[in-house]
Amino acid sequence: MIPGSFEYYAPRSLGDAIKFLAAHRDDVKILSGGQSLLPLMKMRLSKPAFVVDIGRIPGLDTIIEEDDNLIIGALVTHAQIESSELLQTKCPLLPQTATTIADVQVRNRGTIGGSIAHADPAGDWPAAIIALDAEIKVTGPNGERWVKCDDFFLGLLMSVLEPDEIVTAIKVPMTGKDKTAYMKAAPRSSGFAVVGVAVRIGLDGSGNCARAAIGITGVTDKAYRPERAEQMLAGKNLDTKTVEAAAVEATRNVEVIEDINGSAEYRKNLTEIYTARAIQEALNR
Numbered sequence: 001m002i003p004g005s006f007e008y009y010a011p012r013s014l015g016d017a018i019k020f021l022a023a024h025r026d027d028v029k030i031l032s033g034g035q036s037l038l039p040l041m042k043m044r045l046s047k048p049a050f051v052v053d054i055g056r057i058p059g060l061d062t063i064i065e066e067d068d069n070l071i072i073g074a075l076v077t078h079a080q081i082e083s084s085e086l087l088q089t090k091c092p093l094l095p096q097t098a099t100t101i102a103d104v105q106v107r108n109r110g111t112i113g114g115s116i117a118h119a120d121p122a123g124d125w126p127a128a129i130i131a132l133d134a135e136i137k138v139t140g141p142n143g144e145r146w147v148k149c150d151d152f153f154l155g156l157l158m159s160v161l162e163p164d165e166i167v168t169a170i171k172v173p174m175t176g177k178d179k180t181a182y183m184k185a186a187p188r189s190s191g192f193a194v195v196g197v198a199v200r201i202g203l204d205g206s207g208n209c210a211r212a213a214i215g216i217t218g219v220t221d222k223a224y225r226p227e228r229a230e231q232m233l234a235g236k237n238l239d240t241k242t243v244e245a246a247a248v249e250a251t252r253n254v255e256v257i258e259d260i261n262g263s264a265e266y267r268k269n270l271t272e273i274y275t276a277r278a279i280q281e282a283l284n285r
């Protein structure tokens with residue numbers, strides 16, 4: 001449980017961090033909250049020669065309003081999101097999701113940027129940001145780029161990030177009157193989602209569903225959007241029959257994983273149930 005030796009660097013600017021990453025790109029890791037990286041290093045599943053601690057770079061730990069969006073710095077912790085009055089008012093899906101992550105210690109250290117960069121297929125943030133159509137700001141030697149969250153995750157612990165790029169912010173919309181909810185089934189031992197479903201539903205003047213967005217985590221090698229289920233909700237009155245029919249579509253064309261937490265069939269069934277519950281929960285709010 002002791003990591004291999006490595007050189008530690010704590011830059012005071014984004015530019016210095018990127019220069020260091022670019023110089024050591026084949027053997028370097030970024031350290032944010034350390035809640036995923038340090039366990040991997042202690043188990044020697046990750047053995048970087050260099051670790052860049054970005055925790056002292058100013059300007060990455062704020063939540064600000066920008067037009068109709070909120071810009072969340074990569075170093076904002078799960079706990080900061082949970083307690084943010086701004087988010088509770090303008091984008092309540094995020095604080096609600098934060099409450100489901102692990103325990104207080106992990107929420108105090110772990111960051112949204114680290115979580116998203118880590119691309120854990122059972123992480124909670126990927127589901128929430130997909131339901132919000134978020135964009136991820138990535139900064140590297142060639143400057144900044146914004147990546148749509150649908151395009152960001154590639155597979156198990158894999159994303160479009162290059163080794164010398166840093167997630168610096170996440171842009172989410174203010175959700176206004178839209179209804180949102182995150183529901184998760186997780187074993188008490190780890191807290192990680194066996195299935196986690198985030199939904200955002202906009203209703204029209206007559207109470208029908210104008211648009212629906214769903215993000216699902218824990219079910220396959222990356223969080224995903226069940227497009228067919230979303231389409232089955234749009235334009236409809238969301239009665240039980242419609243919601244349940246859409247929920248059945250939530251795993252269509254998805255290679256559902258199986259592991260110690262459950263068989264593929266069990267997970268598929270759980271996904272249907274949690275999709276229906278998340279939609280219902282959002283509508284009840």
Ligand SMILES: Cc1cc2nc3c(=O)[nH]c(=O)nc-3n(C[C@H](O)[C@H](O)[C@H](O)COP(=O)(O)OP(=O)(O)OC[C@H]3O[C@@H](n4cnc5c(N)ncnc54)[C@H](O)[C@@H]3O)c2cc1C
Nearest residue numbers: 030032033034035036037102110111114115117124167191
């Ligand atoms: C006991 C325990 C229970 C947990 N339960 C849950 C849970 O229920 N739900 C959940 O979602 N998560 C859970 N986690 C994970 C936790 O949320 C972590 O905080 C998160 O996965 C990683 O964030 P971090 O800031 O700690 O990143 P780190 O551990 O510092 O880094 C993680 C990875 O991302 C890279 N990285 C970090 N920051 C950046 C960045 N800004 N740009 C580019 N790359 C970066 C690192 O190099 C590393 O590869 C749990 C962790 C523990 C230890």
